Each structure stands twice: as structure tokens, then as C-alpha cells.
Amino acid sequence: MRILSGIQPSGSLHLGNYFGMMKKMIEYQENEDLFCFIANYHAMTSVADGKVLARGTLEAAANFLALGMDPERSTFWVQSDLPEVQELTWALSNFTPMGLLERCHSYKDKVAKGIAANHGLFAYPVLMTADILLFQSDRVPVGKDQKQHVEVARDIAIKFNNHYGEIFTIPEAEIDDEVATVPGVDGQKMSKSYGNTIDLFQEEKALRKQIMRIVTDSTPVEEPKDPDRCNVFQIYRLFLDKEQQQALRRRYEAGGMGYGEVKQELFETVRDFFAPFTQRRQELLADLDGLRAILARGAEKAREAGAPTLRKVRKKTGLAY
Numbered sequence: 001m002r003i004l005s006g007i008q009p010s011g012s013l014h015l016g017n018y019f020g021m022m023k024k025m026i027e028y029q030e031n032e033d034l035f036c037f038i039a040n041y042h043a044m045t046s047v048a049d050g051k052v053l054a055r056g057t058l059e060a061a062a063n064f065l066a067l068g069m070d071p072e073r074s075t076f077w078v079q080s081d082l083p084e085v086q087e088l089t090w091a092l093s094n095f096t097p098m099g100l101l102e103r104c105h106s107y108k109d110k111v112a113k114g115i116a117a118n119h120g121l122f123a124y125p126v127l128m129t130a131d132i133l134l135f136q137s138d139r140v141p142v143g144k145d146q147k148q149h150v151e152v153a154r155d156i157a158i159k160f161n162n163h164y165g166e167i168f169t170i171p172e173a174e175i176d177d178e179v180a181t182v183p184g185v186d187g188q189k190m191s192k193s194y195g196n197t198i199d200l201f202q203e204e205k206a207l208r209k210q211i212m213r214i215v216t217d218s219t220p221v222e223e224p225k226d227p228d229r230c231n232v233f234q235i236y237r238l239f240l241d242k243e244q245q246q247a248l249r250r251r252y253e254a255g256g257m258g259y260g261e262v263k264q265e266l267f268e269t270v271r272d273f274f275a276p277f278t279q280r281r282q283e284l285l286a287d288l289d290g291l292r293a294i295l296a297r298g299a300e301k302a303r304e305a306g307a308p309t310l311r312k313v314r315k316k317t318g319l320a321y
């Protein structure tokens with residue numbers, strides 16, 4: 001099964017990104033044919049500073065590699081290293097009704113928020129369609145917000161196939177309802193835009209500060225506490241197996257454990273869990289040419305995988321003459 005997903009390079013990573021998405025992608029490598037890329041063309045719709053985009057791209061790649069993306073087992077590359085995807089975008093644009101894009105919630109929401117409506121923002125789902133179709137992807141794991149874009153990809157693929165013959169696999173979105181939303185320090189969904197994150201790669205002191213900010217109620221130390229209503233527990237459990245969760249639950253219910261104590265333990269757990277990844281990330285970012293070489297090999301693999309599809313498209317459309 002070919003699984004493909006793209007991730008925009010978007011600054012620092014938090015526990016929600018890791019447990020909600022990256023961990024799952026890294027696990028797919030075990031049994032699936034995983035295609036995963038850094039969507040830096042897409043990021044241009046929100047980042048107009050070249051230095052920021054370039055650095056963000058390198059960091060996003062280093063994050064994934066440090067967390068366990070294996071470029072030998074999967075195909076891992078940076079979107080702009082394959083400008084071919086832009087050629088496919090153009091071919092697909094001619095089979096993309098305006099109304100299909102006008103109906104996209106993501107576009108409408110951004111415009112409603114006051115973001116200037118430009119062509120990049122409007123055509124975003126066509127580029128995403130090209131990402132998916134170029135590699136004949138079967139399944140596309142995405143968050144709920146991207147589901148409609150995968151439906152757009154299906155519509156365009158069907159239209160193109162109806163016109164030129166069976167060229168593209170019709171992809172399917174995979175929305176994982178199992179992955180619970182990771183709460184932030186205030187109990188709302190953890191998100192950069194809410195300023196309630198616990199970040200993966202940062203100094204110990206800053207990490208401790210974020211964890212100490214987790215909002216708890218005012219139950220006194222000696223009294224029993226309800227783990228299901230505690231933000232610390234909801235985050236801590238992500239790091240624990242079933243038995244460890246039960247044990248922690250019992251400590252909550254027995255009373256005598258203060259929130260400060262459990263926060264300190266959570267801090268140590270998060271720090272120790274990510275320490276080896278932090279180390280690896282620093283090594284990758286200390287050798288940017290080495291990192292670029294890994295990405296160049298990834299792009300070659302992706303190029304080879306996409307070439308037959310592009311060849312067919314060029315032939316059928318008459319671009320190859």
C-alpha cells in the first residue's frame with residue numbers, strides 16, 4: 001500500500017504534532033510503502049521570508065529524521081526538489097473547475113480571517129492534488145482540516161482519467177479518529193496559535209517552565225484527585241503503557257500526591273524521552289551539507305517513482321510531441 005503525506009515546515013514542534021501525526025508516519029515505515037515530504041511550496045502561502053522558509057525546511061527535515069524517519073526504508077524528500085510536481089499541477093489545473101476550489105473551506109476560512117486572497121492560496125489544493133497523484137498514492141493520512149483537499153484530488157483524478165484514460169490511482173483520505181486530540185497546558189487543543197504548547201526540542205529550563213504552567217485545580221495535596229479531569233494526567237499518559245497509567249491513576253485516587261510532584265515527574269519523563277532525538281537533531285543541523293545530501297538522495301528516489309506517471313501525462317496531453 002502506498003501511503004503519502006506532506007507536512008508544512010512550521011517552526012517548533014509540540015507534543016500534539018508528535019503524538020497526533022509524526023509518530024504515526026514513522027510507524028508506517030514498518031509495513032507500508034511510505035512517501036513523506038516537506039511541503040515547502042505550500043508553506044509559501046504563509047511564509048514570504050526566504051531565510052525563514054529555507055531554515056524552516058532544514059529544521060523540519062532534521063526533526064523528522066531525528067525522530068526516526070528512515071530515508072532508506074521510505075521515500076523522504078523536500079517538495080521543491082521535485083519541480084516536476086508544478087508541471088503536473090498545471091496539467092491538472094485544466095481539469096479543475098473554479099467552483100471546486102471556491103467551495104474549499106480552508107480557502108474560505110483563510111479569506112474570512114483577513115488573509116489576502118491570492119492565486120497561491122486559491123490553487124493550493126491543485127498542488128496538493130499533484131503531490132498525491134504524481135506518486136499513484138493509495139492512501140493519504142491527514143487531519144480533519146485536510147479531508148476536503150483529498151476529495152478535491154479524487155475529483156480531479158477522476159475527471160482527468162475520464163478524459164485521457166486511466167492514468168491516476170484514485171486516492172483515499174485516511175482520517176484517524178483514534179488519535180485523540182492532545183490537550184495543551186490550558187486543556188484546550190494543543191496548538192501553536194493558542195500559545196499552550198509543550199515543545200519537543202528546547203532547553204531544559206524552558207521545557208520545565210511550560211510543564212509547570214499546566215493548569216490544575218486547587219484540590220489540596222492530601223485529598224484524592226480525579227485523573228480524568230487533570231490536564232497533567234492527560235498529557236502524561238501519552239508516555240505510559242496501560243499498566244503505568246493504572247499505577248499513576250491509583251496514586252491520584254489515593255490522595256497524598258500534589259500536582260507539583262506529578263508535574264516534576266512529567267518534566268523528567270518528557271526530557272528523557274526526547275533527549276536522544278534532540279541529540280540526533282543537533283548532529284543533523286550541525287552538518288547541513290550532510291543533511292542536504294540525505295535530502296538529495298530522497299529527491300532522486302521520489303523523482304524515479306514519479307517519472308512514469310509524468311511520462312504518461314506528457315504523452316496523453318500532447319506535451320511530448
Ligand code: ADP
Nearest residue numbers: 010016017020021143181182189190191192193
Ligand atoms: P498547530 O495547530 O500547532 O499549528 P499544525 O496545524 O501545524 O499545528 O499541525 C500539524 C500536524 O500536527 C497536523 O497533522 C495535526 O493533525 C497535528 N496536530 C497538531 N496539533 C495537534 C493536537 N493538539 N493533537 C493531535 N494532533 C495535532
Ligand code: TRP
Nearest residue numbers: 004005006007008039042128131
Ligand atoms: N496541505 C497539507 C497540510 O497543510 C500538507 C500537504 C501538502 C499534504 N501536500 C500534501 C498532505 C499531500 C497530504 C498529501 O497539512
